[in-house]
Amino acid sequence: MKLLRFLAIAAIGWMSGLAAAQAADPVNVYSIWPENYARPMFEEFEKATGIKVNFIRFSSGEALARVIAEKNNPRIDVLFGGPVETFAAGIKEGIFAPYKSPSFDKLPARFKHADGQWTAIADDPLVFMTNAAFLKSKGLQAPASWDDLLNPAYKNQLQMADARTSGTAVTRIFSVLEVNKRDEEKSFAYLKKLRQNVQVYTKSGGGGTLPVGLGQAGGGIFFIVDALETKAKGYDVVISFPKEGIGSSAEAIALIKGAKNPEGGKKLIDFATSAAMQSKLAAHKVNFVPANPDVKTEASLAAVLKDAKVFPIDDEYAGANRKRIVDRWIKEVLGSQ
Amino acid sequence: MARGFVSEGRRFLRDPALLGAVVILWLLLALFVLYPLFELLVRAFSDEGKFTAQPLLDGIADPSNRAAFVNSLILATAVGVMGTLLGFLFALTATRAGLGRRWLTLLDATALLPLVSPPFTTSIAIIFSFGPKGFISHHLLGFDNVSAYGFWSTALAETLTYFPIGYLTLRPILAAIDPNLEEMAFSLGGSRWRIFRTVTVPLCVPGFANTFLLLFAASLADFATPLILAGNSFAVLPTQAFLQITGMFDFKGGAVLSLMLLVPAAAVFLLQRYWVGRRVYVTVTGKVGQRSRTRAMAPGASVGLVVACALVAIVIVYFYALLVYASFVVAFGANETFTWRHYGVIFTEGLPAIRDTLIIALVGMPLGGFYGVLVGYLLARRRFPGRRAMEIVTIINYALPGTIVGIAYLMAFNDPPIALTGGMLIIVACYVFRYSPTGIRATVALLQQIDRSLEEASSSLGAGSGETFRRVTLPLIVPAFFAGLGVVFIRSMTAISATIFLVSISWTLITVRILENMTELALGPAAAFSVFVIVVVFAVVWGLSAVLARFRAPTAGAAARSLLGG
Numbered sequence: 001m002k003l004l005r006f007l008a009i010a011a012i013g014w015m016s017g018l019a020a021a022q023a024a025d026p027v028n029v030y031s032i033w034p035e036n037y038a039r040p041m042f043e044e045f046e047k048a049t050g051i052k053v054n055f056i057r058f059s060s061g062e063a064l065a066r067v068i069a070e071k072n073n074p075r076i077d078v079l080f081g082g083p084v085e086t087f088a089a090g091i092k093e094g095i096f097a098p099y100k101s102p103s104f105d106k107l108p109a110r111f112k113h114a115d116g117q118w119t120a121i122a123d124d125p126l127v128f129m130t131n132a133a134f135l136k137s138k139g140l141q142a143p144a145s146w147d148d149l150l151n152p153a154y155k156n157q158l159q160m161a162d163a164r165t166s167g168t169a170v171t172r173i174f175s176v177l178e179v180n181k182r183d184e185e186k187s188f189a190y191l192k193k194l195r196q197n198v199q200v201y202t203k204s205g206g207g208g209t210l211p212v213g214l215g216q217a218g219g220g221i222f223f224i225v226d227a228l229e230t231k232a233k234g235y236d237v238v239i240s241f242p243k244e245g246i247g248s249s250a251e252a253i254a255l256i257k258g259a260k261n262p263e264g265g266k267k268l269i270d271f272a273t274s275a276a277m278q279s280k281l282a283a284h285k286v287n288f289v290p291a292n293p294d295v296k297t298e299a300s301l302a303a304v305l306k307d308a309k310v311f312p313i314d315d316e317y318a319g320a321n322r323k324r325i326v327d328r329w330i331k332e333v334l335g336s337q
Numbered sequence: 338m339a340r341g342f343v344s345e346g347r348r349f350l351r352d353p354a355l356l357g358a359v360v361i362l363w364l365l366l367a368l369f370v371l372y373p374l375f376e377l378l379v380r381a382f383s384d385e386g387k388f389t390a391q392p393l394l395d396g397i398a399d400p401s402n403r404a405a406f407v408n409s410l411i412l413a414t415a416v417g418v419m420g421t422l423l424g425f426l427f428a429l430t431a432t433r434a435g436l437g438r439r440w441l442t443l444l445d446a447t448a449l450l451p452l453v454s455p456p457f458t459t460s461i462a463i464i465f466s467f468g469p470k471g472f473i474s475h476h477l478l479g480f481d482n483v484s485a486y487g488f489w490s491t492a493l494a495e496t497l498t499y500f501p502i503g504y505l506t507l508r509p510i511l512a513a514i515d516p517n518l519e520e521m522a523f524s525l526g527g528s529r530w531r532i533f534r535t536v537t538v539p540l541c542v543p544g545f546a547n548t549f550l551l552l553f554a555a556s557l558a559d560f561a562t563p564l565i566l567a568g569n570s571f572a573v574l575p576t577q578a579f580l581q582i583t584g585m586f587d588f589k590g591g592a593v594l595s596l597m598l599l600v601p602a603a604a605v606f607l608l609q610r611y612w613v614g615r616r617v618y619v620t621v622t623g624k625v626g627q628r629s630r631t632r633a634m635a636p637g638a639s640v641g642l643v644v645a646c647a648l649v650a651i652v653i654v655y656f657y658a659l660l661v662y663a664s665f666v667v668a669f670g671a672n673e674t675f676t677w678r679h680y681g682v683i684f685t686e687g688l689p690a691i692r693d694t695l696i697i698a699l700v701g702m703p704l705g706g707f708y709g710v711l712v713g714y715l716l717a718r719r720r721f722p723g724r725r726a727m728e729i730v731t732i733i734n735y736a737l738p739g740t741i742v743g744i745a746y747l748m749a750f751n752d753p754p755i756a757l758t759g760g761m762l763i764i765v766a767c768y769v770f771r772y773s774p775t776g777i778r779a780t781v782a783l784l785q786q787i788d789r790s791l792e793e794a795s796s797s798l799g800a801g802s803g804e805t806f807r808r809v810t811l812p813l814i815v816p817a818f819f820a821g822l823g824v825v826f827i828r829s830m831t832a833i834s835a836t837i838f839l840v841s842i843s844w845t846l847i848t849v850r851i852l853e854n855m856t857e858l859a860l861g862p863a864a865a866f867s868v869f870v871i872v873v874v875f876a877v878v879w880g881l882s883a884v885l886a887r888f889r890a891p892t893a894g895a896a897a898r899s900l901l902g903g
Contacts, residue, residue: 028842036859039686054842057853061584069588072752075759075841156484162569164584200486200568203580210860214670216464216485234671326585334569335401 027264028075029055030063032082032167033251034206037225040284045271051264059204060086060167067256068093074258077265080272083167083249085174087118088319090254097257099266103273103292110312111250111291120250121272122281122288125310126171127246129227130219131212132236142240143219146179146190154197157218159208161201162334163326167249168205170322172221173329174313175247182317184328191333201334213237223249224304228287241308248310250291354803358711359721366730368755369770373745374733380748381592396593405572406597409557412492412573413601416556417549419496423649424503424548425541430646431504432511434639447650450657452501453874455831455848455867456561457855459494462656463566465669472659486568494562497653499555503548510544511537529638550609557602558738560834565855574598575740575834582744582838592748595741606736657871664864679861683869687862690850691869697764697844698829705769705825709776710818714810716777717784718792719802734767735774739834742771747838759841767835772828776821783817784810816885823881830874 031038035057042053058066060082067079067090079090090096091113100116111120128143135142138153149158161169173191180187199217202208206226211217213235227239253272255265271277278290282298289297289305297305382388396402427448431441451459466473467485474485484490514537522532560575567573574594582591663669667676683691715721716728734742746767750757757763791813795805811818833848840849847866854863 030842034859035686035853056840056842056845059584065583065585069747069751070758073756162580162584164580198569199484203564207855211464213668214465233668235668236671331401 026052061165077259096254118252118254120291122251125248134218159217159220171249245309373749376749377745413556417553420500420552423500427504428507430642460565679865706822709773709821713777713780717781743835743838775824779817779820
């Protein structure tokens with residue numbers, strides 16, 4: 001028994017020691033941006049302010065679920081990155097504390113919540129990405145219309161994200177709604193037809209990029225940042241845009257209500273919404289479109305987007321209808337064969 | 338609870354060490370086993386503070402949930418059957434084909450590889466081997482447009498991952514069959530095939546049933562493989578529960594799905610433990626390790642067995658070779674230049690995950706080992722009120738699928754008064770109470786073979802129960818202690834189903850990082866992490882086996898096997 005007591009005391013002592021050691025002043029963050037995009041930004045922040053960022057990466061749905069679950073006892077200060085639909089859904093749960101950074105006034109209306117519940121740090125259009133060898137073997141051009149993706153040649157060849165966990169998927173579904181003038185019946189008829197060609201819906205937005213790069217899948221719908229990353233890794237993929245237009249989602253940041261380190265959190269938001277961070281995106285090969293008007297879109301990224309018809313997703317409409325539309329998608333699209 | 342104890346005999350009360358240990362254990366079990374389960378049930382059965390079965394009924398009525406339920410059972414049955422066959426094939430080869438010691442070691446090593454690996458390794462390999470442009474399906478066999486997602490790939494991946502459980506269960510049974518039985522039948526003129534059919538196989542039937550149920554339960558609980566491989570047309574319950582909670586923030590829906598999973602899991606567990614488990618125990622006892630002669634097997638059949646095993650072993654080795662390869666090239670499939678980069682990534686950016694995982698594993702290891710030995714000792718040697726109840730309660734978290742345990746912990750420990758989420762303790766507690774039953778069983782098995790008189794002698798010389806335990810019993814059950822340590826360590830390095838709900842900013846796990854990497858196209862780091870885990874686990878298993886080999890207690894072998902079989 002002495003041994004047990006000794007072990008218990010030793011374990012408790014050790015753990016409380018750890019807790020004390022962590023009581024410095026770092027900012028705690030859930031990042032929806034993948035680690036390879038978020039980490040360099042946080043390192044720049046630490047360089048600029050001396051404040052360390054502790055973070056863990058979750059898909060947007062997972063991150064949102066966590067923050068809501070932790071509402072009574074928040075574990076983080078800032079929710080970083082991720083499409084604004086996610087943040088719009090979060091507002092309804094009352095998980096954010098309004099905060100307006102110095103850059104707030106500069107930003108166009110679609111890049112900020114009127115009360116400062118969230119602020120955009122980047123813009124991220126969706127794209128069609130196809131495997132070049134696949135297109136060649138089927139004698140296809142890169143898809144240039146939403147209907148091109150319904151071609152039977154793509155049967156069982158598309159990968160895209162699952163709306164239960166991924167904000168990419170939600171942006172995609174709302175793109176279809178916008179293209180169809182918010183006619184839900186028409187949109188869902190399209191989504192159900194598209195389902196026939198989908199090999200698998202992936203847990204995260206970028207989940208299908210590697211399979212498309214490898215030719216395990218023929219193509220899919222992804223955020224431009226993930227598509228360009230795939231290309232940069234050396235995979236032979238083609239990026240194209242539908243002529244009807246495709247949605248773009250602002251990537252946002254927000255302060256958590258009840259944050260344990262609100263001052264640090266605000267500093268991170270100041271940094272992320274300013275040119276200080278967004279001018280570093282290109283240097284770290286993170287291909288988001290900057291939201292801050294002081295930062296020019298990097299030339300090669302601008303070239304890709306030159307002729308694309310890209311429209312913003314209306315965050316009020318999306319936020320108000322997200323849950324209902326996703327539920328309907330699960331019931332009518334995901335489950336159907 | 339305390340009042341119940343008081344009414345029991347004076348002896349129990351006069352033994353403060355025993356009383357203290359039992360009370361502390363009950364408190365721990367109440368906190369880490371019963372309370373979370375209670376929270377889960379409350380969540381599933383209440384609506385605005387009132388009891389109602391409506392959410393559960395709605396959940397059962399939902400056709401997609403019912404489909405997931407049926408799919409889970411189909412998958413588990415398929416894995417149970419295929420895994421039992423494959424395990425039997427390996428066990429038969431190991432015991433009857435007359436392989437040399439070295440070949441046996443090699444066979445063991447390949448069979449054990451999947452058991453000590455992170456859960457996605459087989460899934461990754463299957464995607465890259467059997468997809469539309471997979472190495473095997475497309476480049477080798479020339480098929481086009483094969484899907485790597487769905488029932489068959491999931492069943493195949495789970496079979497390859499779990500068949501070693503079947504091998505470990507069936508091998509001692511085959512080894513224990515008295516060779517005289519087979520020989521007698523042979524000398525009476527039976528053909529070898531007839532003997533195999535009418536003597537060997539019937540003697541293994543309880544073993545088959547046991548193996549099937551173990552594999553069935555393992556598949557039922559498996560969450561990682563279907564998450565990667567099942568695709569969207571073959572939903573299963575653990576994955577659905579995970580998506581329901583993490584994606585939709587629907588705790589109630591998750592709890593309901595978990596309860597649907599609980600029913601078959603509990604049924605299988607009770608069946609295995611109270612019906613089949615006992616029969617097998619009797620068959621095996623005292624015969625472990627005895628090898629029969631090779632005569633019972635025709636040379637041709639031996640060759641066939643060895644070839645079949647070799648083919649499976651090659652597939653396994655190929656899968657792992659692919660993993661090692663992917664960890665050493667810049668971008669698998671696009672730029673196959675050699676690089677150390679991914680290992681650089683895991684030892685810099687991934688270092689917190691590695692450090693956290695190792696700390697958690699190293700903290701959990703002694704706690705789990707000690708807890709297992711203590712509970713095993715109390716169950717096997719001491720009489721106290723509620724002993725039977727304690728035995729059942731200690732096994733609950735082990736018998737439940739990890740998804741349920743993780744969800745229950747998340748619900749129970751998220752808010753004050755007992756807010757443990759975000760810390761290390763919750764992950765350690767999850768591992769200790771989930772994976773220690775192997776240590777408990779090993780201790781009980783070991784103690785059943787040690788004569789009680791040793792301890793009685795100590796008591797009659799005036800030692801208290803604490804001292805007797807420490808100075809007499811403990812040294813005797815050291816092998817079980819190490820078995821318990823080993824299982825907790827291995828699972829802490831490789832498990833994900835429960836703890837994926839419990840990671841936080843301060844404490845993350847390698848397995849969770851691997852899943853993240855895989856979902857964000859960083860295949861290289863995912864592969865490098867997996868290789869790292871396999872190397873560490875193999876090193877620890879090897880070290881523990883070396884320690885175990887020094888204790889030449891009669892059941893050291895059994896303890897070593899349970900090290901991996903749990």
